[in-house]
Amino acid sequence: MLTLLLTKAIIDASSALLVAILLGTFLPAGRTPSGWYAQLEMQWQAFAGSGLSALPLLVAVLVLSKGVVAPLLSVARSRLIDAWTLKISLSIFQHELTRPAAQRSNTTAQDSNVAVNFMAPRIVIGTLLPSLELLTETLVVAVLLGVLLALEPLATAMLLGALVMAAVGGGVLSARLNNIRETRRGESQVLMQRWVADSISCLREIHLYGLVDAVLERYYPVAKGFARATARERTLVEVQSPIMELFFLMMLVLCVSVASQGSGQTELHAIALFSAVGLRLLSGFRRVLFSLQTLHLSRPYFEELTAPDSASCPAQAPAQPLTAPTRASPRPVLVCEELQYSYPQVSHAVINNLNLSIGQGEWVGLVGESGVGKSTLVDVLIGERQPSHGSLQWIDLPVEHRTIGYAASGTTLIPGTLRDNVTFLGCSTEQTLSEALAIAGVDVLLNRLPQGLDTPMDAVEQQLSSGERQRIGLARAVAHAQVLLILDEATAALDQVSESRFLQALRAARPELAVVLITHRLTALRHTDRNMLMADGALTDFTCSVEPDQPSHFAERYPSCI
Known part of the structure; x- marks a missing residue:
């Protein structure tokens, strides 16, 4: 040059x-x-x-x-x-x-x-x-x-x-x-693109409520600021x-x-x-x-x-695997002790002295009001955030998060085929892929697609319902889960019958898989082995009855979650 x-x-x-x-x-x-x-x-x-x-x-x-x-x-x-x-x-x-x-x-x-x-x-x-x-x-x-x-x-x-x-x-x-x-023109452009992306995502509501003029009115000063910059x-x-x-x-x-x-x-x-x-x-x-x-x-x-990343957060040593203690089944695969986490410039701890043990094949239900820190706990479990105090240890397992499957309430579809979206550009055997599709119920969707798993998503994405999108996300998580599967409101777009079928199929096909089920539906908790209530940054055991005539400790303390 x-x-x-x-x-x-x-x-x-x-x-x-x-x-x-x-x-x-x-x-x-x-x-x-x-x-x-x-x-x-x-x-x-x-x-x-x-x-x-x-x-x-x-x-x-x-x-x-x-x-x-x-x-x-x-x-x-x-x-x-x-x-x-x-x-x-x-x-x-x-x-x-x-x-x-x-x-x-x-x-x-x-x-x-x-x-x-x-x-x-x-x-x-x-x-x-x-x-x-x-x-x-x-x-x-x-x-x-x-x-x-x-x-x-x-x-x-x-x-x-x-x-x-x-x-x-x-x-x-x-x-x-x-x-x-x-x-800064970049800040204005970020705001402009977010307005466009969010408005298109909510296009159904905008048309339903007749808010086209209101959206354009709110967008005008943003575009004007960008033009001035x-x-x-x-x-x-x-x-x-x-x-x-x-x-x-x-x-x-x-x-x-x-x-x-x-x-x-x-x-x-x-x-x-x-x-x-x-x-x-x-x-x-x-x-x-x-x-x-x-x-x-x-x-x-x-x-x-070019700013160094290390200036924001000191590096922490990775957790080391422990030797499994001699105890009755189920054998623990994950132990969290005295976990704490606080967001920068926030005085109170979102996670405060939290203890959690999950055994192999054990299903743990996790409930709590919105904003109590459930999503933050998920970030800590999957390694997105490092705890400020306490320990998170995998028992007799490699210290890596490729053994965890994760599905959230929203499913992002990437450019490519349906196969690409389920494997998420990873390597999965045909047996693993077929099993995940059957568990999530995506095999029903395949019958409508002319090219099956090789159908380009951009050709059918607009025709998918929210439930079908969520099934693809569930299949993706199941295909990647080897030890632990985290379902964070991952069945919210399914009706209760479809949700129950998915959970039953999952347990029958993968009995060795540990599952953390985060939900606001009490009916989903009938599939769990035990339930945890998150409040004030900590977890406590609770019993929950899904029958209307039976008392529920969870319903008494947090009726807004029902």
Whole structure:
């Protein structure tokens, strides 16, 4: 890339000088040349003789450099930029996939979507390309100023002084403009995309309640804020450019005047030199200014990508496996002791001295009011969050979470086939896949699909009911569960009969599988071996009767959960 930049800078600078020489050749015949053009003409006659005109050669070199070499360099530069864009996109995506939950600034799927698909081109357009442009134009300006300084020292010295004054004035003007309250365009774009995504997800409710105008009304100020932030980035450069261009052109006129009177060169040759080179310098300074301003505005995005992850949360040692104690069946597979977890900048602990033991093949029901920390506990169990205190230990099992299956109330379908969505781009045997499909009841859906498991999801996704989507999520979780299956309201979209059939089929087909069943339906708890009530960050055993005429300790304490 450095070689390409140097070559492009040399071609751009040489092209401007060639234009100046060409202008000199078109001056009236018989006029006695002097100054820089006289020296150049003498050197050409000594090299090629007086009978050979330099005009065809100059035109050929100019056409070759700008019409052939420059486009080829642009193609090569574009391919390198494509490779860098791909590398940056993969790096950001890997960053989002591997970052622990406690270190994530993006708390929603839409935030992460914008981070990956917006930040990558933002860094390329706002950091990579301006850096390349800045380096190239700086080289071009340096070469042209060096040539002018050698040919017209006094006039060029005045031009350099004027450029320094223009740079200082531009810096002062930029600082004044930066005092205006800045609004990051990225934040506005995140909010815009979230409004669109969430509105489309709730399209049924929007139409049902007649809220189209209300949604558009709420969306208007968000879009307006984004438009203002975008316009402001351009304004910071565009306000300065006309003033600096006017100042630069006035200095060019002064330089031509000084060169004509001081060097003894005719005025037309001075005009030819400073017009051709000066116009290219003007373009170069404009690009340098724009690149510097773009780099300044894009710096927060680059700093966010390169910020070390370790600053947010200290690394913790992984839990070590224990030797199974000699106790009666069921054999424990997971033991949590005195677990605690607090969110950053939150005073109270969401999980407080929590104890939990799950045995092989044991079904544990977990209930509690919304917001008591059930989802946080799930994050700790699956390794998304590290407890601030206490221990979480797997008994005689490898310390990895690939043995856990997890299904939530909502199922996200990924691009690909139905097979891809159940295996979740993992490796599953046909036997495991068929068993998971049968347990979740997806085999009924397969009968409607012309290509079966190889049916592209984008062709049928809009036709799936919420229950069918949830069955796909259940099949995915069952296919991945080897030791423990966590069902976090994972049957909420199923009717009670379908829910009961799924749970019965699961227990019959996978008796060795431990299950944590998080639910608000008391009828689902008839399938569990024991039930736990989560309150105040801790778990307590409770008995629950699903019969209306039987007392329920859970119903007495938390009637809102029924």
